[in-house]
Amino acid sequence: MIALVLSMAWSRRGQAFTVALLAMLGVAAAVAAPAYLRAADRAVAAGQIATATPAERGVRMSTVQQDAGGEAAPVQDVTFNDAGPALVDLPGFSYAYSAEYATIGIERDDEFRTRFVFRQQACDHLVMRSGRCLASEGDIVLGEHTADRLGLRAGDSITLSYAVFSSNPDVRKYVARGAPKKFFVAGIYHVADPGDAYWGTHGYFAADPGGWPGEPAFVGNPTMVAMDRGSVQLFIDGIAGPDALDVDGLPALRSGLASLQRAIQAANGGVTLSTALPDLLDRIDAGRSSAHLIVPVLAVPLIVLACLTIFLAVSSGMDARRPELAVVALRGARRGQRWWLATGESLVAIVAGAVAGCFAGQLLVNALTAERFPGLGADPGLASLKYAPLATLAAALTAVIAAQRHVRTPAATLIRSASGGSGVAGTIVLDIALALLAAAAGTQLAVSGGTLTGVGTFAAALILIALSRLAAWALLPAASWYAARSLRRGRLGAALAGYHLSRRPGAARLFALVTAAVAIAGYAACANGTAARDREVQAGLGTGADRVLTVADVTRRQLLTAVRTADPSGAYAMAVMSFPDTPALAVDTTRLATVPTWPAGAPAPKTVAAALHPQSAPPITLTGADVVLEVTAAGFPAGQSPRLSVTFDDSVVTVGSMLPGRHTYRERVSACTDGCRLSVMKIVGSYGTLDTAGTLTVKLPGVSALGPWRSSEGGSVTVGADSLRIGVQGLAGLPNGVRIRPADTPYPLPVAVAGRSPGPTLPGLDGNTFPITPRATLPVIPGLGATGTLTDLEYADRLAVDPDTTARAQVWLSASAPAGIKAELQDAGIAVTADIRQSEVRTQLGNEGPAVALEFALLAGILAALLAAGALILGSTVDRADLAALRVQGLSRAGLRAVTLWAYPLLVVAAVLTGTGIALLTWQLTGWALPLAESAFPLPHWPGFTVVALTALAAGLLLTATAALTSRRRNA
Structure with missing residues (x-):
């Protein structure tokens, strides 16, 4: 019996080869998924290690x-x-x-x-x-x-x-x-x-x-x-x-x-x-987990598509063998023999294809990883074959299911080549069940919040296949309408092709398969295209500028001075500092129009810069290393005078306790040799003096114009012709004392806000709160996220009390920054601890789990296209007998040529358009659940038009070429 089955397979080796090829592709997909995940695990780890701090x-x-x-x-x-x-x-x-x-x-x-x-x-x-x-x-x-x-x-x-x-x-x-x-x-x-x-x-x-x-x-x-x-x-x-x-x-x-x-x-x-080594290891594990969620979503539809293609192949082959099966039934073969003779050819071909698929899947992964991750290797192993037996069993069961209707059909019905009537009913039931299962899987995915476990993993595959099957039900009526319309218009070739498709039940199944293949490729393209756009957003807005230098501990004034010295024109460098306790950035807004990556849909950067840096009073500056203050303390009880400190740029001078009466205090401040700005005077009490009250009259020799001043809670300030009269009402409940500062900043401080407003106040760069007023609204803050605040660094520095150093400083550079800018900043006393470029961030993101996993989309697209091409070749093989019968009945060679040249190209065009639409719809329904990226920025959910269009065009060209070649073969 085995020899008979083998001889039967050899006599119909074309069809056997087609079934073996389809089985090979299905098993290759089942092998490629775990094989690629092994390679992806290595690639994710290597990529993260290469960019680790x-x-x-x-x-x-x-x-x-x-x-x-x-x-x-x-x-x-x-x-x-x-x-x-x-x-x-x-x-x-x-x-x-x-x-x-x-x-x-x-x-x-x-x-x-x-x-x-x-x-x-x-x-x-x-x-x-x-x-x-x-x-x-x-x-x-x-x-x-x-x-x-x-x-x-x-x-x-x-x-x-x-x-x-x-x-x-x-x-x-x-x-x-x-x-x-x-x-x-x-x-x-x-x-x-x-x-x-x-x-x-x-x-x-x-x-x-x-x-x-x-x-x-x-x-x-x-x-x-x-x-x-x-x-x-x-x-x-x-x-x-x-x-x-x-x-x-x-x-x-x-x-x-x-x-x-x-x-x-x-x-x-x-x-x-x-x-921070655990952070690196956790990031590697997170990337691997994402890859293990994404790859199955792309692999499962391929295996389902392969099984459906095998079903079509076996079912079509059985239709052609009805007379043969009738003879076997008439000769009294036992049921087991009838099953073996009906399915043996297909099972032998499936087993042979499965063996080849085990090698093909691993070889495809080897080729992809050698190109994409050179030097890492795919790490092949027997673990890659763990799903191969299941895929082979699924293919074999599919063949048995496809054959069961013919085995159960009585011999008389087989001889008459009449349908038993159960085929259409069974197909309707199957499609309804598939649609219900797809709806249940999609609902479970939505209810679970996008958890890709259990049925949720199969949601995309089920929806793709179910929609393709449902679309196929419209093919026969549409083909009949098109044929009648073409006939009325005198287009005989198109009319014959339309009638040819409408009268063949197998045409609907073939259309469903080609549509599903295009939809799978389109879905993979959507995932890849969306992820690519996400990475662009993360690299661009996430980095903030073309290049970002992280600076070691530095004061705010140091940072501003060094950057402005290195780039006096403001063309390519911008000082940036983050706030300690809130999502906010302070930047040198005079460079806002030239340096940062600006978000789409935001007001023009020059407009925002003007709103954040309005004109203000000039600062109080002193020149000379010896600073002299004439202070008259009056009204304070004996022994309860407060203490005074003065901040000049980055230097804090503690004058000490104010003695009653008029006294001159001299302090040496080396930072003021070439000039410095008076930032704030702070009056604090010591034990036993918190409830004290009095006045301090402060003269600053050498300062010609005092300008306006302001006082914090607990004090008041009056500006005289050449002195400040500071009233102290009490220091109780004021841990930071009374702060007197020049009114050389807008107050409240203007800010730009993204997302939720932080409120009427903002914790400053030194932790002390000051009032703010929103002057602009942005969709996102570059380098920060969709929620945060942007303000001017110079003004925020002037509002700060303590000039302490901070490690939250950065220098943002545009693409036009000269090669030696880093050395210039270091010569100015700015120690650069990290140098991050957008291109490097883009590369790093491309080495993370989601991007590495989506490289599998290329394999998914190739395998889906090959399955569709195999289905078209199969359809050509089955059509040969019907077309030969038409020739015997009198159809001319020209008419035959018209049928073959129009039928399958029309089917391909319709399938490509329908499949692309199904891919986009399925992406809308399920694509949000794929862990493509994690970001503080709103990320695109849709791929670019170019990606989808190119995928549809590539699929259309390949399948049209396959249809044209099969048409020529039928005409031969």
């Missing part, structure tokens, strides 16, 4: 070695309790020990310290401009900016002392707490790459509080130990080597990190672990 590629342990009465242990002998061995066990990591404390002795003002650092193997990462690196105890190397600023050279001697910052608010400087020690300046260094992973996250080269580039004084371990000192900060940095973050080693790394965290907890305090 230094904090995400390393770990840092820190502790404080307390002063041991001058008998401190060597730095490298410090134990980190039980956590040290766990750190060493992290696979693929190297380690660097370091220690540091503050010293004074070479800076001109003890308000600023010299950062005294030992770091293991530092000389391997320093470039000596002059002199040599560390060789013996007592050697020290200084940074080139520090040496130039202080007039030091290699070979000089300097003296440093261990120091601590005084907690006395009237002192505000470092004081020596150890004996001075003389050092030999062995060399002057610069750093080739401050962002090198070796330097970790210590911020060695961030801007110092004095406004100059941070440059530690590096010493060796013997020098660090020999110094008379107090407490020392100790660190061990784990630096990921090239193999530490290999995608195959991530599970071991996560396990080692968990062990390290447990060891830290077991150390009972004293040791702190700092790392």
Whole structure:
């Protein structure tokens, strides 16, 4: 019997080959999905690792070695309790020990310290401009900016002392707490790459509080130990080597990190672990999870489509074999033999195709990953075949179901080639059931909020197939109407083609298959196109500008001055600072029209800039390092005078307690040598003086025009001809005291708002609240999101009380920024810790889980098109007998040619148009559930017109070409 079935398959090898090809494509889709997911897992991990920050590629342990009465242990002998061995066990990591404390002795003002650092193997990462690196105890190397600023050279001697910052608010400087020690300046260094992973996250080269580039004084371990000192900060940095973050080693790394965290907890305090490595691992896991949700949504329709195509192939073949099946039935074959002879050819072909599909699916994935992710490999394995048996079984069951009607049909009916009548009824029932199932799956997806589990995973596939089947019911009436209309107009070829399609029940099934294939390809194109547009929004508005430099600790005035110095024309650089406790950005609005990526639908940037930076009173400026204040205190009870401090740009001068009567206070403010702006006067009380009241009359010699001033709660200010009269009503309940400031900003501060308004006030850059007034509405804030506030940095800085440094600063650059802008900013004292470009963000987003998963859409489109082409070829094979019969009945060769040249191209055109519409409708119903991106910005839900049009055109050209070739074959 097996030999007979094989000979039957060989005699009809064309049809057997078609069934095998369709089975191969279906099984290939079932193999390609898990195979691609294995490759996608590797690609997602590799992409995230390649763009990880230094904090995400390393770990840092820190502790404080307390002063041991001058008998401190060597730095490298410090134990980190039980956590040290766990750190060493992290696979693929190297380690660097370091220690540091503050010293004074070479800076001109003890308000600023010299950062005294030992770091293991530092000389391997320093470039000596002059002199040599560390060789013996007592050697020290200084940074080139520090040496130039202080007039030091290699070979000089300097003296440093261990120091601590005084907690006395009237002192505000470092004081020596150890004996001075003389050092030999062995060399002057610069750093080739401050962002090198070796330097970790210590911020060695961030801007110092004095406004100059941070440059530690590096010493060796013997020098660090020999110094008379107090407490020392100790660190061990784990630096990921090239193999530490290999995608195959991530599970071991996560396990080692968990062990390290447990060891830290077991150390009972004293040791702190700092790392962003878990964030990287979590991001990799999230990307993989997204990929595992998206790929099945695209793969399931392919498998369903393959089964339906096999059903069409087997059913059509059985129609052609009705006489043969009748003879088998008349000869009294048993039911089992009838089933085997009816389905054996198809089952043999399906098994052969399934075996080929196992290889084809993996080879397709290998080719795609080699092109898209070179160097990673697809990681093929037997796990990729886990769904192949199920797909093969589904194909075999489909063949059996397609054959069952013919096996059950009586021999007499088969001989007459008459339909048993159950075919149409069964098809109607099947289509109704499919439509109900699709509706249930779509409802479940909507009710669950887009959860792609259970039936929700199949929602898109079921809706695509159900809509294609329903559209096929309109084909026969439409074809009949078109044929009659063409006949009335004398277009015989089109009329014959229309009648040919309308009288063939198989034409509706073929139309449904081709439509479903086009719909699947269109749906995949919608997903890919929408995701691409999402990435453009994230890279453009999410980054904020073409290039964004993240700046280490810096003051607001420092940032503004440095950026305006580097780009005086305002053509390509903009200072930006985020607020600490609210979604808000302060930017240099004078550059708003030239630098940021501006959102579509927003008012013109020049209009917004004018609204946020209106004209205001000029600032109060002083020139000269010696600042003189004449203050007359009156009305305060004896012993209850308040304390006065004055902020000049980034320098806070604590004048001290105001003595009764008139007194002159002189303070040296080096920052005012070339001119500085008076920001705020702050009047605070001490214990026992909170309820005090009185007046202060303040004169500022050298200031010709005082202009308007304003006072905060608890005080009042009156501007005289040459002085300020400040009334203090009471300081109780005012932890920040009474603040008197020049009215050199608009008040309330104008802001632009996106989304929900923050209210009448806004927490400032220093945390102190000030009133605001909305002057513009934006759809989104570049670099921030759909909800937030935008304001002017200069005015927000003037409203701030404290000039402290912050790590929330950035410099945004346009595409026209010169190549040397980063170096210019660093020379101006701005330490750049990160350099982010839109193109890099776009690439990074392209390496995340959703983008990697959607590469599978290309495979889905190819396989769907091949299945549709196979269905067209199958239709051609089945049509041969009918067309031959028409020729015998007298149809001319010209008429035959007209039928073949018009029928299938018409079917393809109709299927492409219908399938594209179904793809768009299904995308509207289910596409929102795909985890394509997470963003603070509103993302497009629809792909661009070009993507959909090109997909429809490509499908139309391929299928039309297939139809034309099959038509020529039928005419031969």
